[in-house]
Each structure stands twice: as C-alpha cells, then as structure tokens.
Amino acid sequence: MTKDLDPALAEARKMYFEECAEMLDDAALRLANLPKSLDQTDAEEINAIFRAVHSAKGGGGAWGLTDLASFAHTFEALLGMIRDGAVKITSEIADLLIEANDILATLLQNAAQNSETDVSEWTDIADALKAAAGTETPAKAKKPKQKSQPKSKPAAKKKPTVYQLAPIIDNSSAGDLKKSLLDAIGKSSELDIDGANVERVTTLGIQVLLSAADEVASKGGAIHLKNPSPLLKECLGDLGVADYFGK
C-alpha cells in the first residue's frame, strides 16, 4: 500500500499507525479499570475507547487494511451499543473488550510492518463481539424466518407501489424524500421507484434511496429502480451501488 504514495501521504500513513497505537494503549488502560467500577463507568471513558477504535477503523479503510477495518467495525458496534446504554457492561463483557483491544493493537502492529495477522487469531473474538452486541455471526447466522405468508394470498401478486422521484434530489430535499419514501414503504412491501425524471442528485440523496432499500428488505420486500435517468444511472455506477436495487 505504501508504494506510489506521495511523501506527505506516506508520512500520514506512518502517523496513523503511531497515533492509533498510542490511542489503543490508552484504551487498554481505561479498559483495565472498567471492571472495578462497573456501575459508575464514566461515559467519557467509553467515549475515549470508542474514539480509539473508531479512528483505527477509519484509517484502516483509508489505507486498505481490510481485516483491521472489519474487526474494528465489529468492536466499534458493540462499544456504540454500550455507549448508548443498549448493552450493559458485565465483567464478561469487560474481559471481552480487553481482549478485543489487544487483538486490534496486534492487527495494527502487524499492518504497520506490512505483515498479515492470521484470521484465526481474531475471528472468534469478532464472533463474541457480535454475539454480545446481539448481532449474529455470518457462520451462525440463521436468517430470521420471514413469517410465512398465508399461502392462499401470495404477496407476490400484490401490485407494487410506484414512487416517482423528483428531478432534483439534493441535500435540502433529501429529508422530505426520506419521509415520503418511508410513507410509501409503509403501504407496501414492494416499492417501484421511477427515476426517469432525475436531473440532479447528491450523495445524501443516493444514501436516502439506499436506506429505503434496506428498510424494505428488512420487511422481506424489495425495491426496484425503474427507468433511471442517464444521470442517476451514472451516479449509482460511480458510487458502486448500481446493483443495489432489484431490477
């Protein structure tokens, strides 16, 4: 990854490893003190640990360190839930966080030396982090069974709702678009979005469309983009999400 980097960026990359190593050392100290004060864990302690892991994740993505970014992402998700009060710190969780922090530091150290960390060294802990966060691991993931539709009324026969996109989807209209898409989704599990009129769209506008697709998918439905204008097609292609919507 270091080849072809201009000197300032190569220096920034080096700085990332040094800075993150320090932040993770600091996080390790904070984590070591967590079990002793389970009930009065200072929010700033968790925030500081969260930021260390978050920074490692961001740089991991920037410098193409896929495993590191993936592990940090899983670690960050659990910390985020702890920070939001959705998951309580028990002594087991405190131990898991300490272990995860160690692994992240190892991933970082190895990446700094351009050496790989064996996947077996971190996948178990990644699975444990997901389990603690209440998200299932890919290996164990049992897709929640969609409540089976009564066979006499096949849902597929239902006519999808059609939503016509406005010519301009910019940041000021993205909020309204989100609301009206959510309304449309509320009425049907199948949503057709007609994109023929789109003349201008921002990344936030695209993001709103992607959130809508996720929302429909979570209900077992699907979103289909119909007649995308050349510009919309190009934007989706540029962002690498052209295949995100069902045909």
Added chain:
Amino acid sequence: MASKDSIRVLIVDDMQAMRAVAKSLALSLGAETVFEAENGEIGLELYRKEKPDLVLLDIEMPVKDGISTLKSILAEDNNANIVMLTSVDNMAVVEDCIFSGARDYIRKDVSPDTMKARLEAEFDKIR
C-alpha cells in the same frame, strides 16, 4: 458563493494523521492555506478568527464533537461552508448533520484518491 481563486480550508479532526491526509489533499488541489484544529472548541475559535472558505469537520471528537461544533459555527455564521468528514456508519448521524446545515459529507475511510475526488468536488463548488 462568489468565485474564488484562493481557497482557505479549516480541518477539524482529533487525529493528526487524518488532518495530515486532508491537508495534503487540500494543498495538492491548490488550497492557499490550511488551518488545523484538534477539537471543536479550537475549531470554533479558528473559524471566528480566520473565516475559512471551507470547513472539513470530523464528527467523533473529544471536548466538543462535530455536531455541536457545526451548530455553534452556523449560529454565528449562517453561510459557513461546512462539510462533515466521517467514517461514522450510522447514517442517521450524518443525516442529522446535513439537516442541521452541513453542506455535505466526505467519507474518510476510503482511499486518499477517492477522498481527493470528493474534496475536489467541494473545491469546485467554491471556485
């Protein structure tokens, strides 16, 4: 916005490495001056003093986070050109920033080349 030849940028991010990346990209795109702040409080002070053309503002920061800084700057200067710098996965947070007045956002967990292209688009809006 009036067209400008020289662009002055303020980067607010708690990570020095991230500021270094953004600074290097901004300078390579022809920024005249780049100011740096390691948290929102310092960022707000620098904004008042320097009135930059573009603020690249991180979300997760100690002392004063990005959302709070965004609101403080906009409360003083409604025309501030602020673009969030983020690797936050929670899009609701990013949307909150946009609905609070940020002009857009740039993901920082992408390759420097991708980030540069996004930054260039923000420069083009100013020029």
